[in-house]
Amino acid sequence: MDVNDVPQEGNRTLGVHRKALYAKDADGKMVIVPSRGSEVDETVTMQAVHRLHALAEAARQRVLAGKSAPLEYWMYARRMDVALLSQVSGVWQWRIRRHFNPQRFEQLPPRILARYAEALGMTAAQLKTRP
Amino acid sequence: MNPIATDFQHRHAAHCESGSATNLLTHHGVKLSEAMAFGLSSALSFAYLPFIKLIGFPLIAYRMPPKFILKGMKKPFQADFRFETFRAPEAGMRRLDELLAQGKVVGLQTSVFWLPYFPEDMRFHFNAHNLLVYGKDGDDYLISDPVTDQPQRCASADLQRARFAKGALAPKGLLYYLEGVGRTEVSPEAVRSAIRKTARIMLGPIPFIGVRGIRMLANKVAKLDTSEHSLNYVGHIVRMQEEIGTGGAGFRFIYAAFLQEAALITGNAKLAVLSDRLNEIGDGWRDFALKAARMIKGREAFEPKKLAGMLSTQAEGESEFFRALKTAVA
Numbered sequence A: 001m002d003v004n005d006v007p008q009e010g011n012r013t014l015g016v017h018r019k020a021l022y023a024k025d026a027d028g029k030m031v032i033v034p035s036r037g038s039e040v041d042e043t044v045t046m047q048a049v050h051r052l053h054a055l056a057e058a059a060r061q062r063v064l065a066g067k068s069a070p071l072e073y074w075m076y077a078r079r080m081d082v083a084l085l086s087q088v089s090g091v092w093q094w095r096i097r098r099h100f101n102p103q104r105f106e107q108l109p110p111r112i113l114a115r116y117a118e119a120l121g122m123t124a125a126q127l128k129t130r131p
Numbered sequence B: 001m002n003p004i005a006t007d008f009q010h011r012h013a014a015h016c017e018s019g020s021a022t023n024l025l026t027h028h029g030v031k032l033s034e035a036m037a038f039g040l041s042s043a044l045s046f047a048y049l050p051f052i053k054l055i056g057f058p059l060i061a062y063r064m065p066p067k068f069i070l071k072g073m074k075k076p077f078q079a080d081f082r083f084e085t086f087r088a089p090e091a092g093m094r095r096l097d098e099l100l101a102q103g104k105v106v107g108l109q110t111s112v113f114w115l116p117y118f119p120e121d122m123r124f125h126f127n128a129h130n131l132l133v134y135g136k137d138g139d140d141y142l143i144s145d146p147v148t149d150q151p152q153r154c155a156s157a158d159l160q161r162a163r164f165a166k167g168a169l170a171p172k173g174l175l176y177y178l179e180g181v182g183r184t185e186v187s188p189e190a191v192r193s194a195i196r197k198t199a200r201i202m203l204g205p206i207p208f209i210g211v212r213g214i215r216m217l218a219n220k221v222a223k224l225d226t227s228e229h230s231l232n233y234v235g236h237i238v239r240m241q242e243e244i245g246t247g248g249a250g251f252r253f254i255y256a257a258f259l260q261e262a263a264l265i266t267g268n269a270k271l272a273v274l275s276d277r278l279n280e281i282g283d284g285w286r287d288f289a290l291k292a293a294r295m296i297k298g299r300e301a302f303e304p305k306k307l308a309g310m311l312s313t314q315a316e317g318e319s320e321f322f323r324a325l326k327t328a329v330a
Helices: A039-064 A070-077 A082-089 A093-099 A102-106 A110-120 A124-128 B016-027 B034-040 B068-072 B089-101 B156-163 B188-202 B210-222 B228-243 B249-266 B269-296 B304-328
Strands: A019-024 A030-035 B044-054 B057-063 B081-084 B106-110 B129-137 B140-144 B152-155 B175-178
Touching: A019 B249, A030 B249, A039 A070, A039 B228, A039 B269, A070 A110, A070 A124, A082 A093, A082 A110, A093 A102, A110 A124, B016 B034, B016 B068, B016 B106, B016 B129, B016 B175, B034 B068, B034 B188, B034 B249, B044 B188, B044 B210, B044 B249, B057 B228, B057 B249, B089 B106, B089 B129, B089 B156, B089 B175, B106 B156, B140 B156, B152 B156, B188 B210, B188 B249, B188 B304, B210 B228, B210 B304, B228 B249, B228 B269, B228 B304, B249 B269, B269 B304
Parallel strands: none
Antiparallel strands: A019 A030, B044 B057, B081 B175, B106 B129, B106 B175, B129 B140, B140 B152
Protein backbone atom coordinates (compact mmCIF):
# COMPACT_ATOMS: atom_id res chain seq x y z
CA MET A 1 0.00 0.00 0.00
CA ASP A 2 1.19 3.48 -0.90
CA VAL A 3 1.02 6.39 1.56
CA ASN A 4 -1.45 8.08 -0.80
CA ASP A 5 -3.65 4.97 -0.82
CA VAL A 6 -4.15 4.95 2.95
CA PRO A 7 -7.91 5.32 3.34
CA GLN A 8 -9.01 8.63 4.89
CA GLU A 9 -12.66 8.68 3.91
CA GLY A 10 -13.67 8.40 7.56
CA ASN A 11 -15.18 5.56 9.55
CA ARG A 12 -17.76 6.67 12.10
CA THR A 13 -17.21 3.58 14.23
CA LEU A 14 -13.75 4.93 15.11
CA GLY A 15 -15.23 8.02 16.81
CA VAL A 16 -12.50 10.56 17.46
CA HIS A 17 -9.75 7.95 17.22
CA ARG A 18 -7.45 7.29 14.32
CA LYS A 19 -5.85 3.97 13.56
CA ALA A 20 -2.29 3.30 12.52
CA LEU A 21 -1.69 1.68 9.15
CA TYR A 22 1.59 0.77 7.48
CA ALA A 23 2.29 2.10 3.99
CA LYS A 24 5.14 2.93 1.67
CA ASP A 25 6.25 6.57 1.43
CA ALA A 26 7.78 8.39 -1.57
CA ASP A 27 11.25 6.98 -0.77
CA GLY A 28 9.92 3.44 -0.69
CA LYS A 29 10.20 3.21 3.10
CA MET A 30 7.41 1.60 5.13
CA VAL A 31 6.05 4.07 7.68
CA ILE A 32 3.12 4.37 10.09
CA VAL A 33 0.29 6.51 8.73
CA PRO A 34 -2.65 7.52 10.96
CA SER A 35 -5.89 6.73 9.14
CA ARG A 36 -9.37 8.16 9.65
CA GLY A 37 -10.61 4.76 8.55
CA SER A 38 -12.16 3.34 5.44
CA GLU A 39 -15.60 2.52 4.19
CA VAL A 40 -14.62 -1.15 4.12
CA ASP A 41 -13.95 -1.19 7.88
CA GLU A 42 -17.10 0.77 8.59
CA THR A 43 -19.18 -1.62 6.51
CA VAL A 44 -18.04 -4.77 8.29
CA THR A 45 -18.11 -3.26 11.79
CA MET A 46 -21.59 -1.84 11.34
CA GLN A 47 -22.70 -5.18 9.89
CA ALA A 48 -21.56 -6.91 13.09
CA VAL A 49 -23.15 -4.24 15.30
CA HIS A 50 -26.44 -4.44 13.39
CA ARG A 51 -26.52 -8.20 13.65
CA LEU A 52 -26.24 -7.95 17.45
CA HIS A 53 -28.86 -5.17 17.53
CA ALA A 54 -31.22 -7.36 15.51
CA LEU A 55 -30.74 -10.26 17.93
CA ALA A 56 -31.47 -7.94 20.89
CA GLU A 57 -34.52 -6.47 19.18
CA ALA A 58 -35.95 -9.93 18.39
CA ALA A 59 -35.40 -10.90 22.02
CA ARG A 60 -37.14 -7.70 23.17
CA GLN A 61 -40.22 -8.58 21.11
CA ARG A 62 -40.28 -12.05 22.63
CA VAL A 63 -40.04 -10.61 26.15
CA LEU A 64 -42.86 -8.15 25.51
CA ALA A 65 -44.97 -10.99 24.13
CA GLY A 66 -44.33 -12.94 27.33
CA LYS A 67 -42.40 -15.66 25.49
CA SER A 68 -39.01 -14.99 27.00
CA ALA A 69 -37.39 -13.45 30.06
CA PRO A 70 -35.57 -10.09 30.23
CA LEU A 71 -32.36 -12.08 30.74
CA GLU A 72 -32.31 -12.98 27.04
CA TYR A 73 -32.70 -9.35 25.98
CA TRP A 74 -29.98 -8.07 28.32
CA MET A 75 -27.63 -10.83 27.20
CA TYR A 76 -27.81 -9.64 23.56
CA ALA A 77 -27.88 -5.99 24.62
CA ARG A 78 -24.48 -6.60 26.25
CA ARG A 79 -23.24 -8.17 22.97
CA MET A 80 -23.12 -11.71 24.32
CA ASP A 81 -24.71 -14.99 23.27
CA VAL A 82 -25.58 -18.07 25.33
CA ALA A 83 -22.10 -19.60 24.92
CA LEU A 84 -20.36 -16.44 26.06
CA LEU A 85 -22.77 -15.71 28.92
CA SER A 86 -22.18 -19.27 30.08
CA GLN A 87 -18.40 -18.76 30.10
CA VAL A 88 -18.66 -15.45 31.91
CA SER A 89 -21.31 -16.37 34.50
CA GLY A 90 -20.27 -19.99 35.00
CA VAL A 91 -23.87 -21.18 34.48
CA TRP A 92 -24.32 -24.09 32.09
CA GLN A 93 -25.78 -23.25 28.67
CA TRP A 94 -28.82 -25.51 29.02
CA ARG A 95 -29.61 -23.89 32.37
CA ILE A 96 -29.39 -20.42 30.84
CA ARG A 97 -31.82 -21.48 28.12
CA ARG A 98 -34.20 -22.79 30.81
CA HIS A 99 -33.94 -19.46 32.59
CA PHE A 100 -35.25 -17.74 29.45
CA ASN A 101 -38.63 -19.14 30.47
CA PRO A 102 -40.41 -16.11 32.05
CA GLN A 103 -41.98 -18.08 34.92
CA ARG A 104 -38.72 -19.77 35.82
CA PHE A 105 -36.87 -16.49 35.57
CA GLU A 106 -39.31 -14.86 38.04
CA GLN A 107 -38.57 -17.57 40.60
CA LEU A 108 -34.78 -17.52 40.28
CA PRO A 109 -33.02 -17.43 43.64
CA PRO A 110 -31.15 -14.15 44.29
CA ARG A 111 -27.86 -16.07 44.21
CA ILE A 112 -28.23 -17.07 40.52
CA LEU A 113 -29.68 -13.71 39.60
CA ALA A 114 -26.64 -12.02 41.13
CA ARG A 115 -24.33 -14.15 38.99
CA TYR A 116 -26.07 -13.07 35.81
CA ALA A 117 -26.14 -9.45 36.98
CA GLU A 118 -22.43 -9.52 37.71
CA ALA A 119 -21.64 -11.08 34.34
CA LEU A 120 -23.67 -8.46 32.49
CA GLY A 121 -22.37 -5.55 34.55
CA MET A 122 -25.72 -4.47 35.99
CA THR A 123 -27.74 -4.77 39.20
CA ALA A 124 -30.17 -7.63 39.82
CA ALA A 125 -33.04 -5.12 39.91
CA GLN A 126 -32.08 -3.76 36.47
CA LEU A 127 -31.85 -7.27 35.12
CA LYS A 128 -35.48 -7.88 36.10
CA THR A 129 -36.81 -4.79 34.35
CA ARG A 130 -38.61 -5.34 31.06
CA PRO A 131 -36.70 -3.75 28.19
CA MET B 1 -0.61 10.55 45.82
CA ASN B 2 -0.49 11.09 42.07
CA PRO B 3 2.47 9.14 40.74
CA ILE B 4 3.45 9.53 37.11
CA ALA B 5 6.35 8.18 35.05
CA THR B 6 7.31 11.58 33.67
CA ASP B 7 9.70 10.59 30.90
CA PHE B 8 7.27 8.09 29.39
CA GLN B 9 6.51 8.59 25.70
CA HIS B 10 3.25 7.41 24.16
CA ARG B 11 3.57 6.20 20.57
CA HIS B 12 0.73 5.28 18.27
CA ALA B 13 0.88 1.69 16.99
CA ALA B 14 -1.16 -0.59 14.76
CA HIS B 15 -1.46 -3.50 17.14
CA CYS B 16 -2.03 -3.49 20.90
CA GLU B 17 0.47 -6.13 21.97
CA SER B 18 3.40 -5.19 19.74
CA GLY B 19 2.67 -1.53 20.56
CA SER B 20 2.67 -2.12 24.33
CA ALA B 21 5.82 -4.23 24.16
CA THR B 22 7.61 -1.59 22.06
CA ASN B 23 6.57 1.37 24.22
CA LEU B 24 7.59 -0.48 27.37
CA LEU B 25 11.00 -1.55 26.01
CA THR B 26 11.67 1.90 24.54
CA HIS B 27 10.96 3.35 27.97
CA HIS B 28 13.82 1.16 29.20
CA GLY B 29 16.25 2.46 26.59
CA VAL B 30 15.86 -0.19 23.86
CA LYS B 31 15.93 1.07 20.28
CA LEU B 32 12.94 -0.64 18.79
CA SER B 33 10.10 -0.05 16.34
CA GLU B 34 6.72 -1.74 16.51
CA ALA B 35 7.36 -3.59 13.25
CA MET B 36 10.67 -4.91 14.60
CA ALA B 37 8.99 -6.14 17.82
CA PHE B 38 6.34 -7.85 15.71
CA GLY B 39 8.81 -9.54 13.38
CA LEU B 40 11.37 -10.39 16.03
CA SER B 41 8.77 -12.34 18.01
CA SER B 42 7.68 -14.24 14.84
CA ALA B 43 4.14 -13.04 15.45
CA LEU B 44 2.94 -13.21 11.83
CA SER B 45 0.73 -16.18 11.08
CA PHE B 46 -2.63 -17.32 9.82
CA ALA B 47 -5.06 -19.49 11.71
CA TYR B 48 -8.55 -20.64 10.83
CA LEU B 49 -10.06 -22.31 13.89
CA PRO B 50 -13.61 -23.45 13.10
CA PHE B 51 -14.00 -25.13 16.50
CA ILE B 52 -13.60 -21.85 18.42
CA LYS B 53 -16.68 -19.67 17.92
CA LEU B 54 -16.98 -15.93 18.42
CA ILE B 55 -20.73 -15.20 18.61
CA GLY B 56 -21.38 -17.90 16.05
CA PHE B 57 -18.39 -17.42 13.73
CA PRO B 58 -15.04 -19.22 13.68
CA LEU B 59 -11.88 -17.65 15.03
CA ILE B 60 -9.74 -16.34 12.17
CA ALA B 61 -6.40 -14.86 13.21
CA TYR B 62 -3.58 -13.36 11.19
CA ARG B 63 -1.06 -13.61 14.02
CA MET B 64 0.14 -15.89 16.80
CA PRO B 65 -1.87 -16.15 20.07
CA PRO B 66 -1.88 -13.41 22.76
CA LYS B 67 1.26 -12.97 24.89
CA PHE B 68 3.40 -14.44 22.08
CA ILE B 69 4.98 -11.05 21.32
CA LEU B 70 5.72 -10.18 24.95
CA LYS B 71 7.33 -13.55 25.52
CA GLY B 72 9.19 -13.23 22.22
CA MET B 73 10.91 -10.09 23.54
CA LYS B 74 12.57 -11.93 26.43
CA LYS B 75 15.41 -13.57 24.56
CA PRO B 76 16.52 -10.95 21.99
CA PHE B 77 16.79 -8.23 24.67
CA GLN B 78 17.40 -10.45 27.71
CA ALA B 79 14.38 -8.63 29.03
CA ASP B 80 13.42 -9.42 32.60
CA PHE B 81 9.61 -9.34 32.29
CA ARG B 82 7.52 -9.99 35.38
CA PHE B 83 3.97 -11.28 34.96
CA GLU B 84 1.46 -11.32 37.83
CA THR B 85 -2.16 -12.43 37.95
CA PHE B 86 -4.60 -12.05 40.82
CA ARG B 87 -7.53 -13.90 42.25
CA ALA B 88 -9.00 -10.88 44.06
CA PRO B 89 -9.64 -7.72 42.02
CA GLU B 90 -8.83 -5.52 45.03
CA ALA B 91 -5.38 -7.12 45.34
CA GLY B 92 -4.79 -6.58 41.62
CA MET B 93 -5.62 -2.89 41.87
CA ARG B 94 -3.53 -2.45 45.03
CA ARG B 95 -0.51 -4.03 43.33
CA LEU B 96 -0.96 -1.75 40.32
CA ASP B 97 -0.96 1.33 42.58
CA GLU B 98 2.12 0.01 44.40
CA LEU B 99 4.09 -0.40 41.15
CA LEU B 100 3.01 3.02 39.88
CA ALA B 101 4.18 4.54 43.19
CA GLN B 102 7.60 3.01 42.47
CA GLY B 103 7.62 4.96 39.21
CA LYS B 104 7.11 1.89 37.01
CA VAL B 105 5.22 1.74 33.74
CA VAL B 106 2.86 -1.23 33.98
CA GLY B 107 1.32 -3.30 31.18
CA LEU B 108 -2.17 -4.72 31.57
CA GLN B 109 -4.27 -7.27 29.76
CA THR B 110 -7.90 -6.14 29.61
CA SER B 111 -11.23 -6.69 27.96
CA VAL B 112 -12.14 -4.19 25.24
CA PHE B 113 -15.84 -4.14 26.09
CA TRP B 114 -15.51 -2.44 29.48
CA LEU B 115 -13.08 0.34 28.50
CA PRO B 116 -15.14 3.54 28.38
CA TYR B 117 -12.81 5.45 26.06
CA PHE B 118 -13.30 2.89 23.29
CA PRO B 119 -15.87 3.96 20.69
CA GLU B 120 -19.24 2.33 21.34
CA ASP B 121 -19.33 0.44 18.04
CA MET B 122 -15.89 -1.06 18.59
CA ARG B 123 -16.66 -2.53 22.01
CA PHE B 124 -16.84 -6.30 21.64
CA HIS B 125 -16.04 -9.00 24.16
CA PHE B 126 -12.39 -9.50 23.40
CA ASN B 127 -10.31 -10.20 26.49
CA ALA B 128 -6.73 -10.01 25.22
CA HIS B 129 -6.30 -6.29 24.72
CA ASN B 130 -3.01 -4.76 25.91
CA LEU B 131 -2.32 -1.30 27.25
CA LEU B 132 0.19 0.48 29.48
CA VAL B 133 -0.51 2.52 32.63
CA TYR B 134 2.04 5.24 33.28
CA GLY B 135 0.47 7.19 36.13
CA LYS B 136 -2.53 8.00 38.25
CA ASP B 137 -4.36 11.27 38.76
CA GLY B 138 -6.94 11.16 41.58
CA ASP B 139 -9.21 8.24 40.71
CA ASP B 140 -8.16 8.22 37.05
CA TYR B 141 -5.44 6.03 35.62
CA LEU B 142 -3.29 7.56 32.88
CA ILE B 143 -3.29 5.09 30.04
CA SER B 144 -1.14 4.69 26.99
CA ASP B 145 -3.31 2.55 24.74
CA PRO B 146 -1.11 1.89 21.70
CA VAL B 147 -4.01 1.70 19.25
CA THR B 148 -5.27 5.21 20.09
CA ASP B 149 -3.28 8.16 18.80
CA GLN B 150 -3.54 10.09 22.10
CA PRO B 151 -3.07 8.94 25.72
CA GLN B 152 -6.31 8.13 27.55
CA ARG B 153 -7.76 8.24 31.07
CA CYS B 154 -9.83 5.58 32.76
CA ALA B 155 -11.63 5.59 36.14
CA SER B 156 -10.49 2.87 38.55
CA ALA B 157 -13.87 1.07 38.72
CA ASP B 158 -13.97 0.72 34.92
CA LEU B 159 -10.37 -0.40 34.71
CA GLN B 160 -10.96 -3.01 37.40
CA ARG B 161 -13.93 -4.39 35.45
CA ALA B 162 -11.87 -4.54 32.26
CA ARG B 163 -8.97 -6.28 34.01
CA PHE B 164 -11.12 -8.90 35.68
CA ALA B 165 -13.54 -9.66 32.85
CA LYS B 166 -14.31 -13.37 32.58
CA GLY B 167 -14.72 -15.77 29.67
CA ALA B 168 -12.32 -16.95 26.96
CA LEU B 169 -8.76 -15.62 27.41
CA ALA B 170 -9.78 -14.07 30.75
CA PRO B 171 -6.99 -11.70 31.82
CA LYS B 172 -7.31 -12.54 35.55
CA GLY B 173 -5.96 -9.08 36.26
CA LEU B 174 -2.69 -9.83 34.46
CA LEU B 175 -0.13 -7.08 34.85
CA TYR B 176 3.46 -7.01 33.62
CA TYR B 177 6.47 -4.78 34.01
CA LEU B 178 10.16 -4.78 33.20
CA GLU B 179 12.79 -5.28 35.88
CA GLY B 180 15.54 -4.48 33.38
CA VAL B 181 17.03 -5.31 29.99
CA GLY B 182 20.37 -6.88 29.09
CA ARG B 183 20.64 -5.64 25.48
CA THR B 184 19.39 -2.48 23.86
CA GLU B 185 20.08 -3.35 20.22
CA VAL B 186 18.79 -5.96 17.84
CA SER B 187 21.28 -8.61 16.73
CA PRO B 188 21.33 -9.89 13.11
CA GLU B 189 21.22 -13.49 14.30
CA ALA B 190 18.02 -12.88 16.31
CA VAL B 191 16.42 -11.39 13.18
CA ARG B 192 17.42 -14.34 11.00
CA SER B 193 16.19 -16.94 13.44
CA ALA B 194 12.87 -15.07 13.89
CA ILE B 195 12.35 -15.08 10.11
CA ARG B 196 13.14 -18.80 9.90
CA LYS B 197 10.56 -19.47 12.59
CA THR B 198 7.86 -17.50 10.75
CA ALA B 199 8.54 -19.38 7.51
CA ARG B 200 8.30 -22.64 9.43
CA ILE B 201 4.96 -21.66 10.98
CA MET B 202 3.47 -20.47 7.68
CA LEU B 203 4.56 -23.56 5.73
CA GLY B 204 3.82 -26.02 8.53
CA PRO B 205 1.83 -29.24 8.22
CA ILE B 206 -1.20 -28.45 10.41
CA PRO B 207 -4.21 -28.04 8.08
CA PHE B 208 -5.71 -24.92 9.72
CA ILE B 209 -2.48 -22.98 10.37
CA GLY B 210 -0.46 -20.94 7.88
CA VAL B 211 -0.85 -21.28 4.12
CA ARG B 212 -2.87 -24.47 4.56
CA GLY B 213 -5.25 -22.53 6.82
CA ILE B 214 -5.85 -19.96 4.09
CA ARG B 215 -6.65 -22.79 1.63
CA MET B 216 -9.02 -24.37 4.13
CA LEU B 217 -10.83 -21.04 4.59
CA ALA B 218 -11.03 -20.61 0.80
CA ASN B 219 -12.70 -24.03 0.52
CA LYS B 220 -15.14 -23.11 3.26
CA VAL B 221 -16.04 -19.81 1.55
CA ALA B 222 -16.51 -21.59 -1.80
CA LYS B 223 -19.23 -23.72 -0.18
CA LEU B 224 -21.22 -20.76 1.24
CA ASP B 225 -24.74 -20.14 -0.01
CA THR B 226 -25.96 -16.58 -0.67
CA SER B 227 -27.94 -16.14 2.58
CA GLU B 228 -27.71 -13.28 5.08
CA HIS B 229 -25.71 -15.57 7.34
CA SER B 230 -23.07 -16.10 4.63
CA LEU B 231 -22.80 -12.34 4.15
CA ASN B 232 -22.21 -11.97 7.88
CA TYR B 233 -19.59 -14.71 7.70
CA VAL B 234 -17.70 -12.91 4.95
CA GLY B 235 -17.95 -9.63 6.88
CA HIS B 236 -16.52 -11.41 9.90
CA ILE B 237 -13.44 -12.51 7.92
CA VAL B 238 -12.81 -8.95 6.76
CA ARG B 239 -13.33 -7.59 10.27
CA MET B 240 -10.67 -9.92 11.66
CA GLN B 241 -8.34 -8.88 8.84
CA GLU B 242 -8.73 -5.11 8.76
CA GLU B 243 -10.58 -3.82 11.77
CA ILE B 244 -8.88 -5.47 14.74
CA GLY B 245 -5.66 -3.39 14.87
CA THR B 246 -3.63 -5.18 12.22
CA GLY B 247 -1.95 -2.23 10.48
CA GLY B 248 -3.81 -3.25 7.34
CA ALA B 249 -4.11 -6.51 5.38
CA GLY B 250 -3.96 -8.76 8.43
CA PHE B 251 -0.47 -7.72 9.59
CA ARG B 252 1.08 -8.26 6.14
CA PHE B 253 2.07 -4.58 5.88
CA ILE B 254 3.67 -4.51 9.35
CA TYR B 255 5.71 -7.54 8.42
CA ALA B 256 6.79 -5.87 5.18
CA ALA B 257 8.03 -2.94 7.30
CA PHE B 258 9.90 -5.41 9.51
CA LEU B 259 11.57 -7.04 6.49
CA GLN B 260 12.86 -3.63 5.36
CA GLU B 261 14.48 -3.08 8.75
CA ALA B 262 15.73 -6.66 8.76
CA ALA B 263 17.46 -6.09 5.41
CA LEU B 264 19.41 -3.19 6.94
CA ILE B 265 20.36 -5.03 10.12
CA THR B 266 21.46 -8.25 8.45
CA GLY B 267 22.81 -6.61 5.28
CA ASN B 268 20.77 -9.10 3.27
CA ALA B 269 19.37 -7.23 0.25
CA LYS B 270 17.06 -10.13 -0.68
CA LEU B 271 14.90 -9.24 2.32
CA ALA B 272 14.22 -5.75 0.92
CA VAL B 273 13.02 -7.30 -2.34
CA LEU B 274 10.82 -9.72 -0.41
CA SER B 275 9.40 -6.78 1.56
CA ASP B 276 8.13 -5.33 -1.73
CA ARG B 277 6.66 -8.68 -2.68
CA LEU B 278 4.81 -8.91 0.65
CA ASN B 279 3.49 -5.43 0.08
CA GLU B 280 1.86 -6.67 -3.12
CA ILE B 281 0.42 -9.66 -1.30
CA GLY B 282 -0.98 -7.22 1.29
CA ASP B 283 -2.64 -5.27 -1.52
CA GLY B 284 -4.23 -8.54 -2.61
CA TRP B 285 -5.73 -8.95 0.87
CA ARG B 286 -7.09 -5.41 0.68
CA ASP B 287 -8.65 -6.11 -2.71
CA PHE B 288 -10.35 -9.11 -1.15
CA ALA B 289 -11.70 -6.91 1.69
CA LEU B 290 -12.91 -4.28 -0.77
CA LYS B 291 -14.68 -6.85 -2.94
CA ALA B 292 -16.35 -8.40 0.12
CA ALA B 293 -17.48 -4.99 1.39
CA ARG B 294 -19.01 -4.15 -2.00
CA MET B 295 -20.97 -7.41 -1.91
CA ILE B 296 -22.15 -6.69 1.65
CA LYS B 297 -23.30 -3.22 0.59
CA GLY B 298 -25.16 -4.75 -2.35
CA ARG B 299 -23.19 -2.85 -4.99
CA GLU B 300 -22.17 -6.14 -6.51
CA ALA B 301 -23.89 -9.52 -6.64
CA PHE B 302 -22.82 -11.78 -3.77
CA GLU B 303 -20.74 -14.55 -5.31
CA PRO B 304 -18.91 -16.57 -2.65
CA LYS B 305 -17.00 -18.47 -5.38
CA LYS B 306 -15.37 -15.25 -6.55
CA LEU B 307 -14.20 -14.43 -3.01
CA ALA B 308 -12.99 -18.00 -2.53
CA GLY B 309 -10.97 -17.64 -5.72
CA MET B 310 -9.29 -14.52 -4.36
CA LEU B 311 -8.43 -16.35 -1.13
CA SER B 312 -6.90 -19.22 -3.12
CA THR B 313 -4.76 -16.72 -5.00
CA GLN B 314 -3.61 -15.29 -1.66
CA ALA B 315 -2.73 -18.79 -0.45
CA GLU B 316 -0.66 -19.46 -3.57
CA GLY B 317 1.07 -16.07 -3.29
CA GLU B 318 1.95 -16.61 0.35
CA SER B 319 3.10 -20.17 -0.23
CA GLU B 320 5.55 -18.97 -2.85
CA PHE B 321 6.56 -15.96 -0.74
CA PHE B 322 7.39 -17.90 2.43
CA ARG B 323 9.37 -20.47 0.45
CA ALA B 324 11.47 -17.65 -0.96
CA LEU B 325 11.80 -16.13 2.53
CA LYS B 326 13.00 -19.45 3.90
CA THR B 327 15.74 -19.71 1.23
CA ALA B 328 16.74 -16.07 1.76
CA VAL B 329 17.75 -16.67 5.39
CA ALA B 330 18.84 -20.31 5.08
